[in-house]
Amino acid sequence: KNEVEQSPQNLTAQEGEFITINCSYSVGISALHWLQQHPGGGIVSLFMLSSGKKKHGRLIATINIQEKHSSLHITASHPRDSAVYICAVRGFGNEKLTFGTGTRLTIIP
């Protein structure tokens, strides 16, 4: 069983919809990352969280340490948001990241 579980695996939505992608993890962590992988394969780091909430433009990331759960929200979704969104966690005293398998998001115009 992967230490990092993402849901859903695939998500298709209409342009303008509010999107939520979930990430659950099984171990104590020092930080959680949200990444975006474009169709060509390149990856961009979106957020690094250890508590609370962060916002950047139309993207919002939240984390609940007690429940070992994080969500990535996209408001007013746009076709250019279509990508694979990846959650990754870093355990305490561990320099390595453990990655989820990603959520493939498709936004239809």
Place this chain on the structure above:
Amino acid sequence: DGGITQSPKYLFRKEGQNVTLSCEQNLNHDAMYWYRQDPGQGLRLIYYSQIVNDFQKGDIAEGYSVSREKKESFPLTVTSAQKNPTAFYLCASSRALYQPQHFGDGTRLSIL
């Protein structure tokens, strides 16, 4: 603009051959990483380097080798000992080990 350059984008290898994937960064980052991505799996760490002339094995180092002779360069060699090398390989760097990582665009390796 600063960033990470991986080359080539596509690479083909014959059975029994070693092949080297290039990764160069001009972000002045100390730490560099190599990951492998397979369909339906999360990224897995092959090797990482905290600083020049130092590197450590990741979770799946068997069949791979690296060097870190210069701060900006971290080439990965896929040796003939790697039995299933077909995958997408991503290089990343960060200011230090615990900092957010910047990724390259990846190299897709296929076996002929």
